[in-house]
Amino acid sequence: MINSKVFFQGLKSLKGSKSPAIPLAACFVALGALLKDAGFNLQQSAASSLFTYALPGQLVMAESLLVGASLVNIFIAVWLVNFRLYPMTVSLFPLLEHKTQPKWKYYLSCHFLAVTSWLIAKDGYKKIDKKHRIDFWIGIGIGTWTTAILMTMAGYLSAEYLNKDMLIGLAIVNPVYFFCMMIGAMKNLSISVAVIGGTILGPLIYVFSTEWALLFAGLIAGTIAFLMGEKNGK
Amino acid sequence: MESSQIIILAIIATSLATFISRFMGALTSEKVSVKSKVFQWFNCVAYSTLAALLGRMIIFPAGVLAESELMIRIVVVCICVIIFILSKKNLVIPTIFSGIILSILS
Numbered sequence: 001m002i003n004s005k006v007f008f009q010g011l012k013s014l015k016g017s018k019s020p021a022i023p024l025a026a027c028f029v030a031l032g033a034l035l036k037d038a039g040f041n042l043q044q045s046a047a048s049s050l051f052t053y054a055l056p057g058q059l060v061m062a063e064s065l066l067v068g069a070s071l072v073n074i075f076i077a078v079w080l081v082n083f084r085l086y087p088m089t090v091s092l093f094p095l096l097e098h099k100t101q102p103k104w105k106y107y108l109s110c111h112f113l114a115v116t117s118w119l120i121a122k123d124g125y126k127k128i129d130k131k132h133r134i135d136f137w138i139g140i141g142i143g144t145w146t147t148a149i150l151m152t153m154a155g156y157l158s159a160e161y162l163n164k165d166m167l168i169g170l171a172i173v174n175p176v177y178f179f180c181m182m183i184g185a186m187k188n189l190s191i192s193v194a195v196i197g198g199t200i201l202g203p204l205i206y207v208f209s210t211e212w213a214l215l216f217a218g219l220i221a222g223t224i225a226f227l228m229g230e231k232n233g234k
Numbered sequence: 235m236e237s238s239q240i241i242i243l244a245i246i247a248t249s250l251a252t253f254i255s256r257f258m259g260a261l262t263s264e265k266v267s268v269k270s271k272v273f274q275w276f277n278c279v280a281y282s283t284l285a286a287l288l289g290r291m292i293i294f295p296a297g298v299l300a301e302s303e304l305m306i307r308i309v310v311v312c313i314c315v316i317i318f319i320l321s322k323k324n325l326v327i328p329t330i331f332s333g334i335i336l337s338i339l340s
Contacts, residue, residue, distance in 0.1 A: 023329045034297055044241050051249035056287060059296045061248040065240070071247050079251040084287060087280040089259020094268045110260040111253065115284060164298065169337030171299040175291045176311055176332040180318040180325055182285060190274070194281040202286025203293035213290060218283025225278040230271075 002105075006132040010139020013120050014147065020116045023177035024144060025151045027055055030170040031062075032155020033162055038062040042156050049152040053145055054114055055174065057082040080211050084218065088118050095125050096133040105134050112141025119181045120144075190229025197221030302340040310336050 014021045028049060035045040035058075052058050057078040064074045089110055096106075117140050128136045155162075162170075186192040201217035209216070266273050291299070292307055299307070313335070314328035321327050 018325050039237055040241055048245050052252050054252045057248055057252050061244055063296055065244055071243055074244055075247040075251045078248045082252045083255050084283040085255040086259045087276050089256055090262045090266055091277040091280040093260055093263030094266045094273055106260050110256040113256050165337045165340050167298045168302050168340045169333040172336045173329050173333040175288050176314045177329045178288050180328055184323050190278050191281055194278045195285045198282030198285025199289040202289035206290050206294055214283055214286050217286035218279050221282035222279030226275045
């Protein structure tokens with residue numbers, strides 16, 4: 001059902017000089033401590049990472065709860081911040097598609113789609129035989145997802161031993177890791193324009209609209225990047 | 235409502251709001267060919283949306299990161315990117331370095 005050799009190849013991407021385990025651990029430890037602060041218990045904190053597994057959305061949820069936002073507001077705010085997962089899925093899953101693979105694998109494993117797993121899969125899919133790429137993805141997904149859940153619990157349990165400066169240090173690790181990975185992915189003109197344009201437009205549009213910033217910045221910078229790539233033959 | 239009920243409902247709302255985008259993505263993927271222009275466009279939009287999120291996380295952070303100085307965050311990110319390039323794209327060194335240096339500076 002699942003090709004175990006390829007599955008473990010995916011799982012092993014958690015080791016080595018490109019290891020996502022450390023930055024992933026750091027940010028979920030920080031999240032665990034934050035959730036404790038927001039009044040969650042250990043089970044609820046673990047459940048949040050188990051069922052949501054998307055850090056920016058979980059941060060929005062915790063902060064919204066702290067200011068007493070309504071459920072509808074939480075839903076909309078999270079949807080807007082996590083909407084990036086839609087273009088991310090569409091830009092990855094066709095690469096993993098194979099007609100011999102059952103659909104349920106795709107429908108279930110889309111839950112593993114997060115920035116870390118996406119960047120690893122985009123970086124490594126070419127090495128894997130097309131037929132088994134979805135199993136490679138499931139391996140990456142199980143590894144990163146489990147790390148996130150366990151580290152949320154570790155963060156919750158160690159919250160009282162972590163001071164503010166340590167938590168700030170943990171919180172920067174994640175954006176720095178993603179930034180480095182994105183720079184590593186800038187191999188052609190359109191991706192480079194997309195990354196640089198998005199980085200500039202994201203905070204710029206945020207000044208005018210906190211909620212819609214990501215969606216607009218992504219659409220505008222992404223479309224410009226696409227058109228430039230087309231014009232210059234990538 | 236009790237606070238623990240509100241938390242459980244918030245977890246459900248957050249998880250649903252997140253899964254919708256993933257699942258819609260999986261459904262759309264069935265109709266998108268790797269060689270098509272639409273795929274290229276989605277790829278660009280995915281990278282720029284992600285970059286926008288990262289830019290926002292560093293300039294206007296949520297959570298504890300908001301308590302550090304903006305200039306220090308920008309300097310730390312720049313130093314780490316340079317380390318990343320100099321270390322032949324090793325990701326472990328710059329990420330560990332970033333956490334330690336920001337803890338010390340803040």
